[in-house]
Amino acid sequence: MLFSEQNFRRGEFSGSIEVICGSMFSGKTEELIRRLKRAQIAKLNVEIFKPKTDTRYDETAVVSHDLNSIPSTPVDSSSAILLLGTNTQVVGIDEAQFFDDELPEVCNKLALKGIRVVIAGLDMDFLGKPFGPMPALMAIAEHVTKVNAVCMQCGSPAVYSYRTVASEAKVLLGEKESYEPRCRACYHALG
């Protein structure tokens, strides 16, 4: 399924929520960008948001590890997403794990206004625990897509983000210098 369709109910567009989740390097951002660019090609009004704190590759754009990118608006809370333009038809949100607990309700309000909401985020933190608002978003979504990276130890499908540096902080921005994707067996072999 290409997720480019709008739902119809009684002849009017109705909104929906799609979640793309997985470990680091699993292709979440690429899949988000792919769906949003298709919506732009379909001439829909698309607005894209990311947390202001995520400055890893760019202050404003959403950028994948392969440096595919799409312009976005950095916001410091989920409620700011509700201030979008009145003719917005599709909303994209990247790094959803870093948002506050109000994000699911914000997305629900957008979907009830007829907006298609596409969200990407880490389902688990480096400890293998559910990350921020992601479990609640997955619960209320019409569609959940879980993507896998490649385990850097054995080449199997990877669902965990293993932290390779000494830090217990839940939030530690980084890429390959600080994390590697691992499969279940390699992650639990404790390094």
Ligand SMILES: Nc1ncnc2c1ncn2[C@@H]1O[C@H](COP(=O)(O)OP(=O)(O)O)[C@@H](O)[C@H]1O
């Ligand atoms: N171990 C890995 N497994 C899969 N992809 C990887 C890996 N390391 C680097 N990549 C690259 O990362 C890209 C995915 O980047 P991105 O969409 O930004 O991932 P995510 O948002 O899930 O962190 C892949 O297309 C691939 O080129």
Ligand SMILES: Cc1cn([C@H]2C[C@H](O)[C@@H](COP(=O)(O)O)O2)c(=O)[nH]c1=O
């Ligand atoms: C596992 C984990 C990750 N992070 C940070 C590291 C990156 O900056 C982002 C994830 O980016 P990606 O697009 O999914 O590659 O999150 C973190 O702060 N804490 C963690 O436990």
Ligand SMILES: [Zn+2]
């Ligand atoms: Zn492995």
